[in-house]
Amino acid sequence: MRHLLLGTLLIAGTGCSLITVQQEPFSPLEIRADRPPPAPPRVVLTASSITIGEKVQFATGSAEILPVSHGLLDEVAQVLNDNPQIALLQVEGHTDSTGTAAFNRKLSQQRAESVMKYLAGKGVGAGRMQAKGFGPDKPIADNTTDDGKEKNRRVEFNILKQGPKKTVVHDD
Protein backbone atom coordinates (compact mmCIF):
# COMPACT_ATOMS: atom_id res chain seq x y z
CA MET A 1 0.00 0.00 0.00
CA ARG A 2 2.87 2.32 0.84
CA HIS A 3 4.41 1.65 -2.55
CA LEU A 4 1.08 2.31 -4.22
CA LEU A 5 0.87 5.66 -2.53
CA LEU A 6 4.47 6.44 -3.35
CA GLY A 7 3.92 5.65 -7.00
CA THR A 8 0.89 7.90 -7.07
CA LEU A 9 2.73 10.73 -5.39
CA LEU A 10 5.67 10.28 -7.75
CA ILE A 11 3.51 10.85 -10.76
CA ALA A 12 1.39 13.54 -9.13
CA GLY A 13 4.59 15.42 -8.30
CA THR A 14 5.40 15.73 -11.97
CA GLY A 15 2.23 17.73 -12.57
CA CYS A 16 1.01 15.08 -15.03
CA SER A 17 3.62 15.99 -17.60
CA LEU A 18 4.39 13.38 -20.22
CA ILE A 19 5.73 10.38 -18.43
CA THR A 20 6.45 6.77 -19.16
CA VAL A 21 6.14 4.28 -16.34
CA GLN A 22 6.87 0.63 -15.98
CA GLN A 23 3.79 -1.57 -15.89
CA GLU A 24 5.44 -4.87 -15.10
CA PRO A 25 7.94 -5.26 -12.28
CA PHE A 26 11.54 -5.86 -13.19
CA SER A 27 13.16 -9.08 -12.08
CA PRO A 28 15.37 -8.38 -9.08
CA LEU A 29 18.96 -7.53 -9.86
CA GLU A 30 20.96 -10.18 -8.05
CA ILE A 31 23.96 -8.89 -6.12
CA ARG A 32 26.37 -11.37 -4.59
CA ALA A 33 29.47 -10.78 -2.51
CA ASP A 34 31.78 -12.84 -0.38
CA ARG A 35 31.59 -12.51 3.34
CA PRO A 36 34.94 -11.30 4.70
CA PRO A 37 36.71 -13.91 6.82
CA PRO A 38 35.62 -13.84 10.45
CA ALA A 39 37.87 -11.86 12.73
CA PRO A 40 40.18 -14.10 14.75
CA PRO A 41 38.96 -14.51 18.31
CA ARG A 42 40.56 -12.10 20.73
CA VAL A 43 40.57 -14.61 23.56
CA VAL A 44 41.64 -18.21 23.07
CA LEU A 45 41.73 -20.98 25.64
CA THR A 46 44.72 -23.29 25.26
CA ALA A 47 45.78 -26.25 27.36
CA SER A 48 47.92 -24.12 29.66
CA SER A 49 46.77 -20.55 29.27
CA ILE A 50 44.22 -18.06 28.08
CA THR A 51 45.84 -16.03 25.33
CA ILE A 52 44.63 -12.60 24.38
CA GLY A 53 44.94 -11.03 20.94
CA GLU A 54 45.13 -7.52 22.33
CA LYS A 55 46.94 -5.94 25.21
CA VAL A 56 45.28 -4.95 28.44
CA GLN A 57 45.68 -1.18 28.58
CA PHE A 58 46.37 0.67 31.81
CA ALA A 59 46.66 4.35 32.63
CA THR A 60 50.31 5.39 32.51
CA GLY A 61 52.17 4.47 35.71
CA SER A 62 48.94 3.23 37.26
CA ALA A 63 46.99 0.01 37.81
CA GLU A 64 43.79 1.58 36.48
CA ILE A 65 42.43 -0.47 33.58
CA LEU A 66 41.42 1.72 30.68
CA PRO A 67 37.81 1.31 29.49
CA VAL A 68 39.06 0.27 26.04
CA SER A 69 40.16 -3.03 27.60
CA HIS A 70 36.92 -3.81 29.41
CA GLY A 71 35.46 -5.71 26.45
CA LEU A 72 38.58 -7.83 26.19
CA LEU A 73 38.50 -8.69 29.88
CA ASP A 74 34.78 -9.41 29.65
CA GLU A 75 35.66 -12.07 27.08
CA VAL A 76 38.33 -13.51 29.39
CA ALA A 77 35.75 -13.66 32.17
CA GLN A 78 33.35 -15.40 29.80
CA VAL A 79 35.95 -18.04 28.98
CA LEU A 80 36.56 -18.63 32.68
CA ASN A 81 32.86 -18.81 33.45
CA ASP A 82 32.33 -21.21 30.55
CA ASN A 83 35.18 -23.43 31.70
CA PRO A 84 34.76 -24.25 35.37
CA GLN A 85 37.42 -26.95 35.03
CA ILE A 86 39.99 -24.15 35.25
CA ALA A 87 40.61 -24.41 38.97
CA LEU A 88 43.43 -21.90 39.35
CA LEU A 89 44.46 -19.15 36.97
CA GLN A 90 47.48 -16.97 37.53
CA VAL A 91 47.02 -13.42 36.32
CA GLU A 92 50.52 -12.21 35.59
CA GLY A 93 51.74 -8.67 35.18
CA HIS A 94 54.97 -7.94 33.28
CA THR A 95 56.81 -4.72 32.51
CA ASP A 96 59.73 -3.63 30.38
CA SER A 97 63.07 -2.75 31.98
CA THR A 98 62.53 1.00 32.13
CA GLY A 99 62.79 2.26 35.72
CA THR A 100 63.75 0.35 38.79
CA ALA A 101 62.97 -3.31 39.05
CA ALA A 102 61.40 -2.80 42.47
CA PHE A 103 58.99 -0.18 41.19
CA ASN A 104 58.11 -2.30 38.16
CA ARG A 105 57.48 -5.39 40.26
CA LYS A 106 55.16 -3.41 42.51
CA LEU A 107 53.31 -1.83 39.57
CA SER A 108 52.96 -5.14 37.75
CA GLN A 109 51.64 -6.77 40.93
CA GLN A 110 49.08 -3.96 41.32
CA ARG A 111 48.05 -4.32 37.68
CA ALA A 112 47.64 -8.08 37.96
CA GLU A 113 45.52 -7.58 41.07
CA SER A 114 43.48 -4.95 39.27
CA VAL A 115 42.75 -7.39 36.44
CA MET A 116 41.87 -10.12 38.92
CA LYS A 117 39.49 -7.79 40.72
CA TYR A 118 37.85 -6.86 37.43
CA LEU A 119 37.34 -10.52 36.51
CA ALA A 120 35.93 -11.25 39.98
CA GLY A 121 33.46 -8.44 39.32
CA LYS A 122 32.34 -10.34 36.23
CA GLY A 123 31.46 -13.45 38.18
CA VAL A 124 34.75 -15.33 38.22
CA GLY A 125 35.29 -16.84 41.67
CA ALA A 126 38.15 -15.05 43.41
CA GLY A 127 39.35 -18.42 44.70
CA ARG A 128 40.05 -19.51 41.13
CA MET A 129 42.60 -16.76 40.55
CA GLN A 130 45.84 -15.45 41.92
CA ALA A 131 47.79 -12.36 40.91
CA LYS A 132 51.53 -12.23 40.40
CA GLY A 133 53.64 -9.28 39.32
CA PHE A 134 56.95 -10.21 37.74
CA GLY A 135 58.09 -6.72 36.82
CA PRO A 136 60.89 -6.95 34.22
CA ASP A 137 61.98 -10.45 35.25
CA LYS A 138 60.40 -12.44 32.39
CA PRO A 139 60.96 -10.51 29.16
CA ILE A 140 59.76 -12.06 25.92
CA ALA A 141 61.48 -9.52 23.66
CA ASP A 142 64.51 -7.24 23.45
CA ASN A 143 64.30 -4.47 26.05
CA THR A 144 66.70 -2.27 24.07
CA THR A 145 64.14 -1.51 21.37
CA ASP A 146 60.80 0.29 21.62
CA ASP A 147 59.09 -2.60 19.89
CA GLY A 148 60.61 -5.09 22.30
CA LYS A 149 59.63 -2.99 25.32
CA GLU A 150 56.09 -2.78 24.02
CA LYS A 151 55.91 -6.56 23.81
CA ASN A 152 57.32 -6.97 27.29
CA ARG A 153 54.65 -4.78 28.87
CA ARG A 154 51.88 -7.32 29.08
CA VAL A 155 49.37 -9.28 31.10
CA GLU A 156 49.27 -13.06 30.80
CA PHE A 157 46.77 -15.61 32.03
CA ASN A 158 48.39 -18.94 32.87
CA ILE A 159 46.43 -21.95 34.07
CA LEU A 160 48.11 -23.48 37.10
CA LYS A 161 45.50 -26.10 37.94
CA GLN A 162 42.58 -27.60 36.12
CA GLY A 163 40.35 -30.63 36.27
CA PRO A 164 38.88 -32.68 33.44
CA LYS A 165 36.54 -30.79 31.18
CA LYS A 166 32.94 -31.83 31.62
CA THR A 167 31.24 -32.82 28.41
CA VAL A 168 27.53 -32.18 28.16
CA VAL A 169 25.64 -34.68 26.04
CA HIS A 170 22.23 -33.63 24.82
CA ASP A 171 19.51 -36.23 24.35
CA ASP A 172 18.60 -34.99 20.89
Added chain:
Amino acid sequence: MTELRFLAIASTAALGATLAAAACGGTGLGADTRADITARMTSVQQPLAACYHAGLATNRKLAGMMVVSFVAAPQTGQFQEITVTHDELGDPDVRKCVLDEIGKLKLEKPQSARVSISYPIHFAPNQ
Protein backbone atom coordinates in the same frame (compact mmCIF):
# COMPACT_ATOMS: atom_id res chain seq x y z
CA MET B 1 9.04 -17.64 -0.63
CA THR B 2 11.64 -14.90 -0.97
CA GLU B 3 10.92 -14.51 -4.66
CA LEU B 4 7.23 -14.21 -3.95
CA ARG B 5 8.00 -11.41 -1.55
CA PHE B 6 10.15 -9.67 -4.21
CA LEU B 7 7.32 -9.93 -6.64
CA ALA B 8 4.81 -8.53 -4.18
CA ILE B 9 7.04 -5.57 -3.33
CA ALA B 10 7.94 -4.79 -6.93
CA SER B 11 4.41 -5.37 -8.20
CA THR B 12 2.89 -3.00 -5.68
CA ALA B 13 5.31 -0.25 -6.64
CA ALA B 14 4.77 -0.84 -10.35
CA LEU B 15 1.00 -0.93 -9.95
CA GLY B 16 1.03 2.36 -8.08
CA ALA B 17 2.98 4.03 -10.86
CA THR B 18 0.73 2.52 -13.50
CA LEU B 19 -2.50 3.69 -11.89
CA ALA B 20 -1.12 7.18 -11.41
CA ALA B 21 0.09 7.25 -14.99
CA ALA B 22 -3.32 6.17 -16.22
CA ALA B 23 -4.86 9.08 -14.34
CA CYS B 24 -2.36 11.45 -15.94
CA GLY B 25 -2.46 9.95 -19.36
CA GLY B 26 0.98 8.35 -19.15
CA THR B 27 2.23 5.51 -21.27
CA GLY B 28 3.91 2.22 -20.47
CA LEU B 29 7.51 1.24 -21.04
CA GLY B 30 8.41 -0.16 -24.41
CA ALA B 31 10.40 -3.35 -24.67
CA ASP B 32 13.49 -1.47 -25.85
CA THR B 33 13.39 0.89 -22.90
CA ARG B 34 12.91 -1.96 -20.47
CA ALA B 35 15.90 -3.72 -21.98
CA ASP B 36 17.92 -0.50 -21.81
CA ILE B 37 17.06 -0.04 -18.12
CA THR B 38 17.90 -3.65 -17.33
CA ALA B 39 21.22 -3.34 -19.16
CA ARG B 40 22.10 -0.14 -17.27
CA MET B 41 21.27 -1.74 -13.93
CA THR B 42 23.16 -4.90 -14.81
CA SER B 43 26.19 -2.77 -15.68
CA VAL B 44 26.53 -1.73 -12.04
CA GLN B 45 26.37 -5.23 -10.61
CA GLN B 46 30.05 -5.15 -9.72
CA PRO B 47 30.02 -1.72 -8.05
CA LEU B 48 26.89 -2.70 -6.14
CA ALA B 49 28.61 -5.92 -5.09
CA ALA B 50 31.46 -3.76 -3.77
CA CYS B 51 28.93 -1.68 -1.78
CA TYR B 52 27.48 -4.86 -0.38
CA HIS B 53 30.87 -6.38 0.39
CA ALA B 54 31.77 -3.30 2.43
CA GLY B 55 28.52 -3.71 4.35
CA LEU B 56 29.23 -7.37 5.02
CA ALA B 57 32.49 -6.35 6.68
CA THR B 58 30.52 -4.77 9.51
CA ASN B 59 27.55 -7.13 9.48
CA ARG B 60 28.17 -10.63 8.21
CA LYS B 61 24.43 -11.35 8.20
CA LEU B 62 23.55 -8.43 5.94
CA ALA B 63 21.16 -9.60 3.22
CA GLY B 64 17.78 -8.86 1.72
CA MET B 65 15.84 -6.83 -0.72
CA MET B 66 16.14 -3.16 -1.64
CA VAL B 67 13.83 -1.41 -4.07
CA VAL B 68 15.04 1.79 -5.67
CA SER B 69 12.78 4.18 -7.52
CA PHE B 70 14.11 6.73 -9.93
CA VAL B 71 13.38 8.73 -13.02
CA ALA B 72 15.28 8.68 -16.30
CA ALA B 73 15.30 12.29 -17.41
CA PRO B 74 13.84 13.17 -20.83
CA GLN B 75 16.39 13.79 -23.59
CA THR B 76 19.42 12.84 -21.47
CA GLY B 77 18.21 9.59 -19.93
CA GLN B 78 20.11 10.48 -16.75
CA PHE B 79 18.91 8.52 -13.72
CA GLN B 80 17.80 11.00 -11.07
CA GLU B 81 15.37 11.52 -8.20
CA ILE B 82 16.65 8.23 -6.88
CA THR B 83 15.07 7.02 -3.66
CA VAL B 84 14.96 3.78 -1.75
CA THR B 85 11.34 2.73 -1.29
CA HIS B 86 12.01 -0.55 0.45
CA ASP B 87 15.12 -1.64 2.35
CA GLU B 88 15.55 -4.88 4.22
CA LEU B 89 19.28 -4.38 4.73
CA GLY B 90 18.98 -1.31 6.91
CA ASP B 91 22.57 -0.25 6.39
CA PRO B 92 22.76 3.48 5.63
CA ASP B 93 26.25 3.22 4.14
CA VAL B 94 25.22 0.50 1.70
CA ARG B 95 22.09 2.45 0.80
CA LYS B 96 24.10 5.60 0.06
CA CYS B 97 26.65 3.63 -1.94
CA VAL B 98 23.87 2.04 -4.03
CA LEU B 99 22.19 5.38 -4.67
CA ASP B 100 25.50 6.92 -5.70
CA GLU B 101 26.18 4.14 -8.18
CA ILE B 102 22.72 4.28 -9.74
CA GLY B 103 23.01 8.06 -9.94
CA LYS B 104 25.91 7.60 -12.38
CA LEU B 105 23.69 5.80 -14.88
CA LYS B 106 21.76 7.04 -17.85
CA LEU B 107 19.78 5.36 -20.57
CA GLU B 108 21.67 4.57 -23.71
CA LYS B 109 18.63 5.59 -25.73
CA PRO B 110 17.00 8.48 -23.89
CA GLN B 111 13.26 9.00 -24.29
CA SER B 112 11.41 12.23 -24.94
CA ALA B 113 9.32 11.69 -21.81
CA ARG B 114 10.36 11.16 -18.21
CA VAL B 115 10.66 7.47 -17.47
CA SER B 116 9.62 6.41 -13.98
CA ILE B 117 11.14 3.18 -12.75
CA SER B 118 11.02 1.01 -9.67
CA TYR B 119 13.78 -1.59 -9.58
CA PRO B 120 14.28 -4.37 -7.02
CA ILE B 121 17.77 -5.41 -6.00
CA HIS B 122 18.42 -8.58 -4.06
CA PHE B 123 21.56 -8.82 -1.93
CA ALA B 124 22.79 -12.19 -0.71
CA PRO B 125 26.20 -13.45 0.40
CA ASN B 126 28.00 -16.12 -1.58
CA GLN B 127 27.79 -19.46 0.14
